[in-house]
Amino acid sequence: MTEASVAMLRRLLLDRYDDLKRGLTRRLGSSEMAGDVLHDTWLRLARTDTTIGTLHNPVSYLLRMLFNVAHDRRRAEKRRLTKVDIEHLLEVADETPGPAEVAEARSDLDAMVTILAELPPRRRTILLAARVDNMARQEIADRLGVSLRLVSKELQLAHEYCLARQRQMRETDCAPDRRNSSLNRDLSPRRGDRDHDLAE
Structure with missing residues (x-):
């Protein structure tokens, strides 16, 4: 695939x-x-x-x-x-996910759906385009008819909100620790993005 x-x-x-x-x-x-x-x-x-x-x-x-x-x-x-x-x-070696892995993935997906639903529509669209569809920021800006700076700002705000909500979920025991989870990897800023933000 x-x-x-x-x-x-x-x-x-x-x-x-x-x-x-x-x-x-x-x-x-x-x-x-x-x-x-x-x-x-x-x-x-x-x-x-x-x-x-x-x-x-x-x-x-x-x-x-x-x-x-x-x-x-x-x-x-x-x-x-x-x-x-x-x-x-x-x-035969069992390659299927174990109960802990399934539980973590289920929790990650539920948390991701909840957090994304809380974002403003444009911010959610920009975050999904960048993190799920792997679109370049300029391409996102062109598609939405907004400036590159606005895309960068919305991404930064989305990242900050997602990380804050993850911390809040951990602190209130509404979700397991996701410090090493796929949700953290999917929604956290990448090094190139952080460098790009600093450059702007």
């Missing part, structure tokens, strides 16, 4: 998270399973060994991916392992 395709699918999942969860809940008959499917799909999108070409219809691809994950979960729940199956599985 190209980086652009992954970014597009992650952006789509974030933007339509609530609608996707409602649709999956109706289809699966369980809000909890719908949430698990969304989080499993987020984990799959985070894996670097997933490979596809350019996406022509990202919405259809994401929905198909969600349904495949749901099918895999249902099949796994129905399957009963024999003693021989268990012994065979124990001989």
